[in-house]
Amino acid sequence: MPLLPTEAVxxxxxxxxxxxxxxxxxxxxEVAKASVAGNKQHLDGQPLHWDRSKSTDDYxxxxxxxxxxxxxxxxxxxxxxxxxxxxxxxxxxxxxxxQNKVRAGKAAQREANxxxxxxxxx
Numbered sequence: 001m002p003l004l005p006t007e008a009v010x011x012x013x014x015x016x017x018x019x020x021x022x023x024x025x026x027x028x029x030e031v032a033k034a035s036v037a038g039n040k041q042h043l044d045g046q047p048l049h050w051d052r053s054k055s056t057d058d059y060x061x062x063x064x065x066x067x068x069x070x071x072x073x074x075x076x077x078x079x080x081x082x083x084x085x086x087x088x089x090x091x092x093x094x095x096x097x098x099q100n101k102v103r104a105g106k107a108a109q110r111e112a113n114x115x116x117x118x119x120x121x122x
Contacts, residue, residue, distance in 0.1 A: 030081035031088065037077040038085065055089055062086035 005011050021028065039048045065083035073079065 027080075027084060030078055031084045034077050034081035034085040037075055038082075041075065050089075058086045058089040058093070062090060 004014060036048065039046070042054050043049070043051055062083050065079040065086060068079045069083070071079060074082075
């Protein structure tokens with residue numbers, strides 16, 4: 001299942017640039033700051049990447065940051081930036097899980113069709 005639709009008409013219905021990036025430039029810049037700071041904190045010296053083995057409590061961390069929005073920033077990262085980063089992590093994992101379930105369901109259906117005796121009447 002591709003990330004974006006393969007049909008041009010359908011792709012144009014997903015305005016990532018004008019429908020997301022242009023709407024929230026400050027917020028997304030803050031998420032990028034949180035990403036860099038998190039990489040420095042947990043993976044110092046490594047290229048920027050998401051080590052999911054160190055990101056196991058995203059929902060709880062998101063809530064903790066939400067509760068601290070008015071507190072001073074930590075390590076140069078605002079709580080709002082960290083909260084949004086965690087919200088994106090929660091969303092990404094949830095959508096991946098749903099996508100994997102759909103794929104598994106389609107694979108199971110294909111397997112069932114392959115294994116089904118063509119002489120069986122349904």
